[in-house]
Amino acid sequence: MANSIELFKKNAPELLDKVYQQISTTSDFDIDGDLVKAGANANEIVVPILEMDGLADYDRNSGYIDGDVRLTNETVKYNYERGRKLRTDTIDNEETGGVILANLSSEFVRTKVVPEVDAVRYAKYSSLENITDVAEEGIEYKTGDEVLKALEDAMVELDNAEVPEEDRHLRISPTLLSLAEFVSRTTNNDILKRFASIKKVAKKRFQTKIELLSGKDSDGERIGGYILVDDTYKLTTDTSVVDGKVYFTKSGDKYIKVDNPIDSNITNYYEIDKVGSRDINFMIIHKPALLQYTKHAKMKIFTPEEDQDGDDYKMNYRLYGLNDSYVNKRAGIAVSHK
Incomplete structure (x- = not known):
């Protein structure tokens, strides 16, 4: 068992990277680490941005007008840092023939890490200005x-x-991709074949906004991960119905859309104060528009002999990276949401 554990610890990084590449719908957008360099502080990177002047008049006597080429370095701070420590009792692991430990890491990455990473990225990119x-x-x-x-x-x-x-x-959402693929193959191919890649994204990952849970007992969020964000409402201050505006009535803790609002009931109406999560229909992403870089994604495995607090196998996982875009390339991110 000891030899197999050491072998697992040695091969885990490569195996987990393969799981990430296969399961993630955003891994295609990771940028080459050679394109970035460390900033003055450990929590930032420096990204080169090339700008140049456009065409100018040409004079047959004096010739060309000078222009400038500017290579500037943009400092960007990492904006995503998460981690978790999991443990399993050595006896439980032995009684299952090592199945628990063998599956723990890959299942954690597949069912917990990748869905959250994808969700964080889509929520971030869809909320950027000037997309x-x-x-x-x-x-x-x-x-x-x-x-x-x-x-x-x-x-x-x-x-x-x-x-x-x-x-x-x-x-794109699985439902919409299925609808599109049912259309005549000729029409389908004219559009869908123009994309470098097509991947369907599960509904919970494909949201305009999410909330990350701290994983702390003190916050009541021990399960960790992420949740969708509900709309928040407030009593309207309108004195009469505004044409085209959506109003709601409150029943208990639920808000119900008013189909035909009338002035006489305006004091009982609510309106959305802050918009919560919205299902994304599809996103078209021009890869060079993104700044998606993982600086640190490491898993450490500790044996019961190394556990000073008990008799457990312990797994520590930490993820640290950047999910953003170049400010001057955001038009290359298109989003459609409900």
């Missing part, structure tokens, strides 16, 4: 034709923003 928002107030698609038309329109918006056609990736 291409297909419908700011939200939209729903009922047919495959509507989905394909929306994708085509979004691609045109990226074209008009002069986002390069290559390296555009589609992330």
Whole structure:
């Protein structure tokens, strides 16, 4: 058993990296570490940004007008840091033939780490300023034709923003991808084949906003992970119904949409104060627009002999990285949400 544990500890990093690559829907967007360098502080990196002047008049007598090329270094702080310590009793592990320890790490990465990492990234990218928002107030698609038309329109918006056609990736809800694939193959191929990759994203990962749980007993959040964010409401201050505005009535702790609001009931109406999570329909991401970099993703395994507090196998996992985008390339991120 001891030899197998040592072998597991040695191979765990490579095995877990493969799990991440296979299960994550955002791993395609990781940037090469050679493109970044450490900042003055340990919690930041320096990213090179190239800018240059445009064309100028050409004079047949004096020739070319000088222009400038500017290579600046943008300092960006890491914005994602999480960790967890898990333990399993040595007897429990031995009685299962080592199954617990063998599966603990890969299952943790597959079911806990990757879903959260994906969710954090999509929520971050979809909330950035100056991205291409297909419908700011939200939209729903009922047919495959509507989905394909929306994708085509979004691609045109990226074209008009002069986002390069290559390296555009589609992330889409399973339901909408199924609808699109049922449309005639000719139409389907004209649009879907234009993406560098297509991956469907489970609903819980594909949200405009999430809340990370601390994992602390004192916060009542021991389970850790993340949750969706509810809308918050407030009593409206309107004195009469505003045409097109959505109002709600309150029943217990639930808010119910008013289909036909009337002035005489306006004092009982609520409106949304802060918008919570919204399902994302699809995202089109131009990979060079993103600053997605994992500085540290490490798992440490400790044997019962190394456990000074008990007789357990302990697994420590820590993740530290950056999920952001270049400010001048955000038009290359298109989002459609409900």
